Amino acid sequence: MSSKIIFGKWEGTVLLINLICTQIILGFPRVMTEMAGTAAWITIIYVSVIMLVAFWLISKLYSRFEGMDIIDISQIAGGGILRVITGLVMTAYIMYIISIVLREFAEDMKVIILPESPISFVTLFFVAGMIVGAYLGLEAIVRLGAIFIPLITIGFLFITIGVSPYYDMANLFPVLGAGPEKIFGEGFFRISIFSAASILFFIAPYIRTNRNFKIVGYASILISSCLFLWSVLSYIMVFPYTVSIENFLPIYQMARLINYGRFFQRVESVFVFIWAATALLYLSGAFYFIIHIFRKTFKLEYEKPLIAPFAILIFNISLLPPNLATAIQLEEEYFRKYIWIVTIVFPIIVLSIANISQKRKKGERKGEKAVE
């Protein structure tokens, strides 16, 4: 059934932008500022360029495998064993991030609007959305994303531009912030902010051609970089460095500043819509891919029976960290530093092996023909 689903470049791009950029409304601008100071925006440009180069390499390596996903490619590269390894690695990676993000969203929501509700109750709303998304399938998720994400982006721009009276260019100085070593040395590991782009490997069969693969890849990386850049730039311009590393919900703090006349003074509650919609789309999208990858790895026939067990699993894992600070630490300290190895380096290795084995097979065939 899944092979029948086909969607366009626009839907594919929007899905990836959603998966990549969701971190903006979590702690992303603060984390970047903590690392590189006032030069966080330079890090983003630097990392984006590296990511574009990496994607160029990936698309070159991928060109032989039009319409295949990374599971199929690993099957070609190393047979069933590599397929299972790739599938499990990818499943584990998405499960780790989805559990943490679920916890973060729920905790943040609790802080903003539901301070008296237990965390499990708040989490349940997101889990419900996740289950419905996975149940109705990828087609529904991408289509709804295509409608919601542009609206969410407009909302995000409204917030960041709405605080323009607070912009202070002086906050951008010193230009090199925490120093070149931090920006370019430690900053390199921040390529992980694009880790969700690895989902492109799984939507390749749905967008069919290599050309679409490249367009979706480049477009989503470029648009995401712009959004990253703008979020960090506007954040730094609004809050001085010392304040900016304190806000645990940067974009929410920005929304709280919006003040138009006597009537529109506290519009940050509208931000909850943007927040929850982004979270639900992200979680349902990522959750769908967990199930999809797991099914494909073990060549199962149906996806729907997997939804309930995985939802319960993720719900429970998300409640494991004792508090929000631990969850953020688990994301920033471990995930964002090293996950690029799984999402960028690992696929490159798999693709290279698959390329070599393809070439060898061709060579063998040619040799056989020559012998004949």
Next chain:
Amino acid sequence: MEGYKKIIKKLLFFNEPKKMERFVLKETSSKENRTEDSAENNAEKDKQYRARRRKEPGGIRKIDRGTDESSKKEKEIQKEDENKRKDSEVSVYLSHNLTSMKRLYNIPMNGDVVIREFDIILKDRAVGAFIIFFDGMTDRKVINNNILQPLMMLSSLEIKKAEEDIAEYIKKQILPHNQMKEFTSYRKIMDEVNFGGCAIFVDGIAKAFTGDVKGWEHRGVERPNTELVIRGPQEGFTETIRTNTALIRKRLKDEDLICQNFEIGERSNTPCSMMYIKDIANESLVEEVAKRLKSLKVDYLSDSGELEQFIEDSSFLPAPQIIATERPDRVATALTEGRVAVIMHGSPFVLIMPITAEDMVKSPEDNYVRFPYGNLFRLIRYFGIALSLLLPGLYIAITNYHQEMIPTDLLFSIEAAREMVPFPSVIEILIMEIAFELIREAGIRIPGPIGPTLGIIGALILGQAAVAANIVSPVLIIIVAVTGIGSFAAPNFSLAFSFRILRFAFIIIGAMAGFLGITTGLFIYGMWLVSAKSFGVPFLVPFGPKTANAFTDSILRAPIWKQERRPDYLNPKDDRRQAPISRGWMDNGSKGEDEDEQ
């Protein structure tokens, strides 16, 4: 005096009730429906079964099953017999035909079937004949003047052609009625008679003539009741299928406008017509609609509302997937876009399919008024619909979780109004919403003259007494009233209902988790809609998925001359509906699609 005594006696003493046999609706037993022979057979069978029951433990069930099965078989045999009779051919003998028709129409049990026997005089001999029709469904004058009179009186004229072929002679020379058909099968003849025709059987001819003499009482073409417009045509469909098809055809004078006929309902044999424009509508769409219509196995359909439920894609989706309209102009527009319409006899609502979510928010008037006004209508309507769906939920969410959103002065006034109210706001709003729905429902069911009284009572109790008694706050009355008005702004009756149901869900979910709950609700609702389809067309097209050429008439509409192409999602055979420069007088030799503007 005697009378009084009787009354006192009756009141003081016990009166034995009169023995009356009360009617009980018994289950149809196989015995009663059978002929005497079969009853005897059955008695024998029962004896055999009883004998077997004594031998076998648990035999009762077996006996029951046995009689049930045998009764089923009997019924099947009876039905088969009847079908055979219906399928049989018309006989040459008039008496045989007469008996068959009487038996098929259960005459004399059936009171409104008229059989009139008469003679046709052919030169020197009289040929027996009879005519059969339903009284009340046919036009007496037409039968008298155009059928009976010529047959009985003109037939004595000189025969100008070969004398042998009486059938040919009767049809061509002495039946001046304009719609005469010949049939040899009883079934087809009965179909004609059942739908207001008459059938003429003549001795010696192994076929019957049927004439279209429909003449039942019906409502004339009036203003539509549900989709009123200020600017635009004011006529609506009626309950008569041919009037309705004619109303469409008189707007679309196109020979490619096809009207394919179906009969639905084994008992009602309700005539239905599927209309589409052959060189515009997608063939697979037409085939799909025809397939769904043909596949229906029901005994009776009374309205297109039932038909809609039989052919729609999903019964549980909280939105209609077929538009039911009373307006011929709307159907004509839909047909020119490449859609398919289904008209059912007996219903003034014609079904249009496939549709998308935005089609339900459109009113035909949007295109009849000038471009800026049409867009204003639409924006107001969208606003009204959003209010009807979300306003109570948002009110609950804001007052319970997001008080900071309310400007301080407004917050004070809301609080002051709520101070004396003993209920939490969610209970308060549920009470009012239910009361509002109650008034609405009662307002529809109530007999006409009492209607205004109900309105006054409703307004008084809800508006004033409830506030005065501190049961609800005045702010809430405003919220409920605005919501109610918003729900009446939805141009589609069915859509307004779905929003009414969902509104309660949003109130509950808003009370549970504020904006988070409402966003989750919207997300799930959106997911549901986006995965739905109406006859293969995604429900939220052209937004999800995005399609080309659809934005000229979407949430807003472009000027009429800019709506050059038909919606892409309908995959029409010809996607252009206007020339690149539709306003020929603007053409000053420039080329290109967008040159209209210049």
